Amino acid sequence: MxxxxxxxxxxxxxxxxxxxxxxxxxxxxxxxxxxxxxxxxxxxxxxxxxxxxxxxxxxxxxxxxxxxxxxxxxxxxxxxxxxxxxxxxxxxxxxxxxxxxxxxxxxxxxxxxxxxxxxxxxxxxxxISSQLVAGDLDLDRETHRVRRAGREVKLGPTEFRLLEFLMQSPGRVFSREQLLDGVWGRDIYVDERTVDVHVGRLRKAINRGRQRDPIRTVRGAGYSLDENFTSPRPASAQRAEAS
Missing domain, CATH: 3.40.50.2300 (Response regulator)
Known part of the structure; x- marks a missing residue:
């Protein structure tokens, strides 16, 4: 616990x-x-x-x-x-x-x-841990650095908070409104479509080539960090993604 x-x-x-x-x-x-x-x-x-x-x-x-x-x-x-x-x-x-x-x-x-x-x-x-790990993604809360399969991923502050929020609850689906409250805060007015923009930027930053997208879009509901992504990949799949 x-x-x-x-x-x-x-x-x-x-x-x-x-x-x-x-x-x-x-x-x-x-x-x-x-x-x-x-x-x-x-x-x-x-x-x-x-x-x-x-x-x-x-x-x-x-x-x-x-x-x-x-x-x-x-x-x-x-x-x-x-x-x-x-x-x-x-x-x-x-x-x-x-x-x-x-x-x-x-x-x-x-x-x-x-x-x-x-x-x-x-x-x-x-x-409490300063690091969150999911699959080949590593997020360090203290240094604000993210790595995927050893590669450093450059993220803006909003994308970092968004990824951190999703990585804390793999598999849990968050609505756009819930993401706005959790990442931006209730006191800041941001249109729900802004969430889609930042999710798009986050995906672009963390995904390269044929790497799996860890963010799952749930139509009509919102977004989640795919709980299957946290499972170790077979070595053959990891080599294919790296190629």
């Missing part, structure tokens, strides 16, 4: 969005809507990271954070606070009670996912 992340967020739509994007990255996700319920659940099981809203029913996020830092089992739990409060004094207060990072709503989903990865790499490096 991937790293376990608990989300404490009382906005249903945001909770659904966070669950979807975190699970797409391979995390095991638990969403809790109340601060007092989260307080009880975190006594039973401690996740690898906590996304904690500032304003919650039952018990505020600030008070929950303070309590967690007083318990030996959660005193080192990585905590990212989510809040609409952007004033400096409020940020200082959140950090002073023990939060490790602070994200102001509305936030960019790709940026939040990057912060989650960065924090897990820092505090629990054994729980």
């Amino acid at each position: 991937g790293p376990r992340i608990t989300v404490v967020e009382d906005e249903d739509a945001l909770g659904v969005l966070l669950r979807y994007n975190l699970e797409a990255e391979g995390y095991e996700v638990d969403v809790i809507a109340r601060g007092d319920e989260a307080d009880l659940r975190l006594k039973e099981a401690v996740p690898d990271l906590l996304l904690l809203d500032w304003m919650l029913p039952g018990l505020s996020g600030v008070e929950l954070c303070r309590r967690l830092r007083t318990r030996p089992e959660t005193e080192r739990l990585p905590i990212i606070m989510l809040t609409a409060r952007g004033e400096e004094s409020e940020r200082v207060r959140g950090l002073s009670v023990g939060a490790d990072d602070y994200v102001v709503k509305p936030f960019s989903t790709p940026e939040l996912m990057a912060r989650v990865r960065a924090m897990l790499r820092r505090v629990k490096p054994e729980r």
Whole structure:
């Protein structure tokens, strides 16, 4: 299983969005809507990271954070606070009670996912990999380099994020709207046809000669990284592709 992340967020739509994007990255996700319920659940099981809203029913996020830092089992739990409060004094207060990072709503989903990865790499490096591998494709999140069969593939930042997003969930079909939310973020308006343009650019960059196209187009549904592509190829097929 991937790293376990608990989300404490009382906005249903945001909770659904966070669950979807975190699970797409391979995390095991638990969403809790109340601060007092989260307080009880975190006594039973401690996740690898906590996304904690500032304003919650039952018990505020600030008070929950303070309590967690007083318990030996959660005193080192990585905590990212989510809040609409952007004033400096409020940020200082959140950090002073023990939060490790602070994200102001509305936030960019790709940026939040990057912060989650960065924090897990820092505090629990054994729980998250900096590399994604599928078939003969290798993607390095730290160096932002992609190689196919040893050949370096030059990608723009959007194509890199698109490939990274697809490689995290081989076989899963994403609609254009889901790709827009996961790669571009909800706060940026981009026409759905833009997804087709960038998928075309990505295909052109990673496919050469008779190499298999790892991206599958599902008519009327969207795109996915072909789960069959992740299987090792026979040596004869690899030689044919290289020729």
